[in-house]
Amino acid sequence: MQYDYIIAGGGSAGAVLAARLSEDPAISVCLIEAGGSGKSFLINTPAMVAAMVSGRPPLHNWAFRTTPQxxxxxxxxxxxxxKALGGSSAINAMLYVRGHPSDYDTWADLGADGWDWQSVLPYFLKSEGNSSLSGHLHxxxxxxxxTxxxxxxxISRAFIRAMESLQIPENPDFNGETQFGAGLYQVTQFAHGPRKGRRCSAAAAYLHPVLSRPNLTVLTHARAERIILDGTRxxxxxxxxxxxxxxxxxRREVIVAAGxxxxxxxxxxxxxxxxxxxxxxxxxxxxxxxxxGQNLQDHLDHTLIWHSPRPDVVGFNPAGLMRLVxxxxxxxxxxxxxxTTPxxxxGAFLMSRPGLQVPDLQVHFVIAIVDDHMRRIHLADGWSAHVCVLRPESRGHVGLRDANPASPPRIDPxxxxxxxDLETLKAGVRLxxxxMQAEALAPWRGKRLYPLDGTDESLTADIRARADTIYHPVGTCRMGRDAMAVVDPALRVHGLEGLRVVDASVMPTLIGGNTNAPTIMIAERAADLILSxxxxAAD
Structure with a gap:
């Protein structure tokens, strides 16, 4: 079987690429995805992220584990x-965040020519269909x-008032003129019509509407095992x-978009x-x-958790489950x-210390107890406040466990x-x-899980015992022009022909925010680069 373009991976980047490249009926595209269609009830229903993220059982989820840290x-x-068409956009919290404009200027400074803020903004705008906000940034x-x-x-509005008690202003648009402040996240969710309230994954946005194209072949439950090379092609x-x-x-290119x-x-x-x-x-x-496989970066997150005497949150007890029903x-x-809740x-974007010009901390405020990624269930109503370091200095890597394509990768963040990173995270937890002790949250503030005694030693021990990812790994096939770069700024693999990588792995550095919208932007720009x-070549 022969196609113009073969895409390995139907996640956020692969779904975009398949849809954009197949817009030209003269181009044949084959998309390979190891998971299913991305159309299940669990995926379409936003609150069901609670059933998928834990990986117990691994529903639409690879549920990887790292090496000992x-x-x-x-x-x-x-x-x-x-693990489905749409990739991690099928199981995430749907938060639409682009990061800070300076993140992309940093990419350009590091050798990723054409990926500065002014160059990538048009691709954010091209992808975005915002039903609530407008202006030149949307x-x-x-x-x-x-939406x-x-x-x-x-309680989420009370969270904003609690942040205001520390002179942190309300921010209605984290993708607007300023990122700093606290507010409610915008989400990738259908706002109107028969799908109102449903998740808008990358597959639901780009791929599902065009599956009938005769020049687009989508193979699900199919694992890409190896790239076929003929010399350097x-x-x-x-x-x-x-x-x-x-x-x-x-006939033209193999595109790796497996994350x-x-x-x-x-x-x-x-x-x-x-x-x-x-x-x-x-x-x-x-x-x-x-x-x-080098240059792995991820957002390390720490969680503060409380029980709630009020039931207007999500609880995994009989009364809470009945509210879900x-x-x-x-x-x-x-x-x-x-x-419909994400x-x-x-959320909030904060500075860990005076003198910073750009937020280096992000907060996710969750209306449920999230302990160990929902892997440790508490039969109580409650809420969680997460804080992560936005631009970590730590670097890890991804490798192989063995030569078996079915084995999970070796992940060492x-x-x-x-x-x-520890000092920045401690500052974020303290802030x-x-x-979270503000009066605005008093009606919901019950017993605290994992209380601290106020000492630096106690805080450090708690972070080492419980901190973990907030799900934003990037950088393992980074773009640039130096010896350790994997792809050039056009996302072509250095030294080879007919091979590109298009996904979050090409990011030179981790952006200051959630990574799904930037990954979709990367794929939008990559589609233009490929078609150009x-x-x-035809001219």
């Missing part, structure tokens, strides 16, 4: 990743539906679907990467590229009510290996803790 008491941390007609939350809870993919192996050939963990894994399985890593697993070196009718009939309704290159 020496700075987190040797714990093997948890890394949920979406798109209105893009496929990705963005205000349909039914935010009173990528010619296709070996794919396993059920019990058969397929050789899919690409910050899956993309370096596929390159390594194909003999592309650091020579020592490949030889360790008996994989012949097809193309030595030392940066593959009662929420089905307004969700089905009107796209409103409890089942969970993380409130190396959390807190740079001591500066958040002060705000094709037109240039």
């Amino acid at each position: 020496p700075h987190l008491n040797g714990r093997r941390c948890y890394q949920p990743r979406g 798109g209105k007609s893009g496929p990705l539906h963005v 205000d939350q349909h039914s935010p809870h009173a 990528a010619k296709g993919l070996i794919v396993k679907q059920k019990n058969r192996r397929l050789s899919l050939m690409a 910050a963990f899956g993309s370096p894994q596929l390159l390594l399985l194909s003999g592309i990467g650091p020579e020592d890593e490949l030889r360790t697993h008996g994989i012949p070196v097809a193309h030595a590229l030392p940066g593959v 009662r929420g089905w009718r307004p969700f089905r009939d009107h796209g409103t009510g409890l089942l 969970g993380a309704e409130g 190396n959390f807190l290996s740079d001591p500066r 958040l803790d002060r705000a 290159a094709q037109r240039g």
Whole structure:
């Protein structure tokens, strides 16, 4: 079987690429996805993220684990990743955040020419269909539906008032003129019509509406095992679907879009990467590229948790579960009510110390007890306040466990290996803790889980015992022009022809916010780069 473009990975980037490239009926596209269709009830219902994120059982979720983390008491941390068309946008909290404009200017300064803020903003606008906000910083007609939350809870508005008690202003738009402040997140959710209130994953936005295109082939439950190389040119993919192996050939390009963990894994399985890593697993070196799998960055997050004497939150007790059941009718009939919640309704972007010009901390305020990624269930009503370090100094890597494509990748975020990250996180926890003691939250503030005694030693011990990812891994196939860069600014793999990487793995540094909207932006720009290159070749 032969196509113009073969895309390995149907997540946030792959879904966008498949839709955009196949807009031209003269171009044939094949999209490979290891998961399912991305259309299930669990995915479409926002509140059901609670059932998917824990990975118990692993519903639409790879549910990866890291290597033991020496700075987190040797714990093997948890890394949920979406396993369906739409990827992690099928199981995330739907928060629409772009990061700070300076993040993209930093990319350009590091050698990612053409990825500065003014260059990427048009692609954010192209993707965005915002039903609530307008102006020069928002798109209105893009496929990705963005809206205000349909039914935010009173406690989330109380959270904003609590932050204001520390002179942190309310911010109605984290993607507006300023990022600093506290507010309610906008979400990628349908705002009107028969899908009102449903999740708008990247697949629901871009891919599901165009599956009938005759020039688009989508293979689900299919795993990309290896890139077929002919010398220095990528010619296709070996794919396993059920019990058969397929050789899919690409006339123009193979595009790897398997995410910050899956993309370096596929390159390594194909003999592309650091020579020592490949030889360790008996994989012949097809193309030595030392940066593959390096530069892993992620947002390390710490959670403060309280029980609530008031029941107007989400609880996993009989009364709380009955409220979820009662929420089905307004969700089905009107796209409103409890089942539309993203969970993380409130948020804030803060500075850890005086003198900073750009927020270095992010807060997610969740209307439920989230302990160990919902893997530790408490039969009580409650709420959680999360804080993460936005631009960590620590760097990890992704490698192989063995040469078996079915094995999970070896993930080592190396959390807190740079001591500066611990100091920033401690400052964030202290700041958040002060705000959560405000009078505005008193009606909901019951017994506290994991109380601290106020000492630095107690706080440090609590972070090492409980901190973990807030699900934003990036950087493992970073773009640039130096020896450790994997792709150039056009996202072409250095030293090879007909091969690109397009997903969050190409980010040189972690942006200051949630990573789904930036990943979609990367794919939008990549589609333009690919089509421009094709037109240039035809001229």
